Amino acid sequence: MTSSTQQLGAALEIDGRLTEIERSVNLLLNTTPVNAAEAWVDFERGDFGAAPTLRLRPLEFDPDLVRRDLYNLEIENVADPALHTLFRAKRDELARVITALEDRDTSRFVYGSLQLYGELAPTLVAAAEELLELIPPQAASTSSVTAGAFAQAAREEFDRYRAVYPDFPADVEVREDVSELMVSFGRLLIPESAAIRKDRVEPLLHHEVGTHVVTYQNGARQPLTLLTIGLPGYDETQEGLAVLAEYLTGGLDPRRLRVLAARVVAIDRLLDGAEFLEIFESLRAQYRIPTRTAWSIATRVVVGGGSVKDAIYLRGITRILDILAEGSSLDVLFVGKLAVDHIPLIQDLLDREVLTPPWVRPRWLDVPGAQERLDRLRAGASVTDLYEGEVAA
Incomplete structure (x- = not known):
């Protein structure tokens, strides 16, 4: 530990408490349906005529007690201006998370989601619609x-990292209570009912392990534990990097790009007042999204009362393309889970040796062809340039 770090005693204590609070509320798991597999079976059996009932797990914390803990933190005693700003922003974000989780399954939830993940800019909706028009519909x-097979492939991917970084932890769980592939606090969680496209296995490993797990483990090597769970608004940059990983490794195929665009369009419909069946049917009829994919997109958007989270994938990669064109290095984004907006602040902490450079380098930067693709993006690219196939007639 450097002398700079030792001087941060009070700050590191608050950092640790904010991290504990975030772990206790676990936004990701608490907004993931526990019955998605059965709901799909019922929906299919009913010939897609009745909206599903998506069940969420009960909260395992008392919102009032957690709020009290949050506001008892003496952030005003943190002298370092960078950390003081960061901690206040994180406290504000956590307060919003607690309220959003209390509001699950009410009409208020969507407003909490908007506060956490941001408004839907007309330019983003236009880019999504352009992608859906540009890329021909793909067969299912x-x-x-x-x-089980994906879990085995994931363990092999962890082994590749461990060959270079022997202390790199590997944590893969196949779970019946999750409906989507996800990384939660460094653990890769795989739905028991998952059927993952064979050609998506490698891109998803670079997305989940090479981005989400790698930045978690890099954050875990820092004195600031918030870098494991994420600085305020980190999700958008994380998903942008993860989509970049797919692109650089040749795995951002037309189907995947159409899904990222369709998520944005679905959220736009939600915010216009559309309900599940209307969103589902418009994805199938207007954009010719395969049935099971349309189901997945629509459930992710209506969960809890309406979630705008899925806009962060397309918005995130758009923002990454912007900073690449500006000549920014990606290296600082691998220090932990942070947002593009935090680059100057994190660079300041690196320069003062409060933080250390990233421990693990993502493998996806070094696959054959990745650097050439990255160089092309640095020359300037829009999100539609990520599509490399035939244009729809």
């Missing part, structure tokens, strides 16, 4: 792997 994939 028939070749897939099971949750």
